[in-house]
Amino acid sequence: MGFTNSICWLILLIMIGFADNPALSDSSDIYLKDRHKMVDSQIIRRGVKDKHVLEAMKKVPRHKFVPANVTNYAYEDEPLPIGYGQTISQPYIVALMTELLELEQDSRVLEIGTGSGYQAAILAELVDSVCSIEIICELADRADSTLADLGYKVDVICGDGYRGWPEKAPFDAIIVTAAPDEIPQPLLDQLAEGGRLVIPVGTLRQELKLIRKENGKIKEMNVIPVRFVPMTGEIEK
Numbered sequence: 001m002g003f004t005n006s007i008c009w010l011i012l013l014i015m016i017g018f019a020d021n022p023a024l025s026d027s028s029d030i031y032l033k034d035r036h037k038m039v040d041s042q043i044i045r046r047g048v049k050d051k052h053v054l055e056a057m058k059k060v061p062r063h064k065f066v067p068a069n070v071t072n073y074a075y076e077d078e079p080l081p082i083g084y085g086q087t088i089s090q091p092y093i094v095a096l097m098t099e100l101l102e103l104e105q106d107s108r109v110l111e112i113g114t115g116s117g118y119q120a121a122i123l124a125e126l127v128d129s130v131c132s133i134e135i136i137c138e139l140a141d142r143a144d145s146t147l148a149d150l151g152y153k154v155d156v157i158c159g160d161g162y163r164g165w166p167e168k169a170p171f172d173a174i175i176v177t178a179a180p181d182e183i184p185q186p187l188l189d190q191l192a193e194g195g196r197l198v199i200p201v202g203t204l205r206q207e208l209k210l211i212r213k214e215n216g217k218i219k220e221m222n223v224i225p226v227r228f229v230p231m232t233g234e235i236e237k
């Protein structure tokens with residue numbers, strides 16, 4: 001091996017060493033490997049295919065959306081507590097629901113149940129306009145600042161999502177992350193023609209439903225059984 005060749009090898013080995021060292025490659029994201037593993041083993045393996053959704057799941061720092069005491073579990077295959085008796089959904093469920101929305105860059109999206117803001121961040125990776133409503137104002141405020149700190153532009157308000165957000169309607173996609181026992185009519189009304197609504201419905205037994213509005217008619221499909229926190233507020237009356 002000539003001298004130049006040896007030098008090239010040496011440089012290459014040093015570069016590999018650097019790339020392997022998380023402290024030197026990206027010190028701010030020590031969870032990058034965990035996140036990629038999460039996407040491969042929990043999400044792709046279960047059949048989510050939309051490459052934009054997979055990219056978003058690989059990119060959004062989920063650990064920044066969970067309370068400090070569970071940061072180390074952020075990439076586990078489970079929902080996690082976020083305070084106020086609420087939870088951030090399991091990563092696979094976030095990915096599946098997002099895929100079902102069939103988003104385009106210019107889709108107008110409404111989320112009911114901001115919670116930690118994680119699902120909203122995934123949506124904001126995929127589309128230009130995301131609105132999100134959270135009934136617990138402390139969670140809405142916290143999610144709003146987490147999202148802003150990370151540079152995501154999401155309109156978060158504190159309120160009851162049962163009535164949707166009429167001033168911003170119609171929406172091409174609506175995602176509900178708390179379970180009502182029946183689909184709120186205002187959300188169906190605020191779906192654009194061709195729009196998709198993804199929503200868990202039920203009390204003890206819940207079913208994730210995909211609803212489409214086609215030629216003004218509502219088409220409903222069951223996707224999988226799920227377990228979400230109950231929708232609160234007006235729906236309970």
Ligand code: SAH
Pocket residue numbers: 082086087088089112113114115116117118119120133134135136139159160161162177178229230231232233234
């Ligand atoms: N999408 C969230 C998961 C949140 S859990 C995330 O990525 O972290 C469901 C959330 O729905 C809870 O924060 C709960 O407070 C909220 N919620 C329940 N009923 C609601 C309602 N009627 N309107 C808006 N938010 C509601």
